[in-house]
Amino acid sequence: MDSAGNESPINTLKSGSTFGPIQAIDNIPPDPVTIVSAVDKPDDQGKTIIVSWTNPNHAEDFNHYAIYSSSEPITSLKGLKPVLLATKRDVIDIPATDGISDLHQIGVYVTISANGANFYFAVTAVDKEGNESVLDNSGGSVAGPVKAKDDIPPKSVFLIDVVDAPDDDGGLST
Numbered sequence: 001m002d003s004a005g006n007e008s009p010i011n012t013l014k015s016g017s018t019f020g021p022i023q024a025i026d027n028i029p030p031d032p033v034t035i036v037s038a039v040d041k042p043d044d045q046g047k048t049i050i051v052s053w054t055n056p057n058h059a060e061d062f063n064h065y066a067i068y069s070s071s072e073p074i075t076s077l078k079g080l081k082p083v084l085l086a087t088k089r090d091v092i093d094i095p096a097t098d099g100i101s102d103l104h105q106i107g108v109y110v111t112i113s114a115n116g117a118n119f120y121f122a123v124t125a126v127d128k129e130g131n132e133s134v135l136d137n138s139g140g141s142v143a144g145p146v147k148a149k150d151d152i153p154p155k156s157v158f159l160i161d162v163v164d165a166p167d168d169d170g171g172l173s174t
């Protein structure tokens with residue numbers, strides 16, 4: 001109401017809150033996940049990549065991380081489905097691999113389909129309402145290319161002969 005006694009009309013279009021309880025709608029996504037890196041998991045049988053990123057997401061309503069993989073560089077999440085969802089309980093501490101000792105990295109092991117082929121990854125944060133963070137403008141939410149490697153060679157025939165000589169009395173062959 002102003003000094004002349006005019007009452008402003010109720011704007012039902014904009015407020016929509018004249019009747020019923022006011023509902024708070026959360027459409028604010030968490031901040032983008034940054035400093036994402038992807039490396040081969042060492043000393044394993046292959047087909048596993050360590051995807052890690054810096055610092056836990058600080059959104060109050062954080063729910064989980066979504067990890068995407070692709071054989072092409074990831075510039076958009078369009079058409080991609082997460083290969084892994086990880087809550088705070090699912091992530092593991094990753095030792096810094098770049099020599100920066102105070103860089104705290106968390107991450108997950110991601111199983112991929114093949115060794116020796118290029119893979120790219122992206123990580124987002126999703127809140128309890130399902131709002132998903134966008135990819136960081138400067139490329140911080142994506143990593144790759146990286147190849148998985150089988151680091152454990154099969155036992156050699158020679159070794160098998162030594163430990164399991166057939167038709168003997170059970171001892172090692174000489």
Ligand SMILES: [Ca+2]
Nearest residue numbers: 026028029127
């Ligand atoms: Ca939110």
Ligand SMILES: [Ca+2]
Nearest residue numbers: 040041044149
């Ligand atoms: Ca490996």
Ligand SMILES: [Ca+2]
Nearest residue numbers: 045150152153
């Ligand atoms: Ca192997």
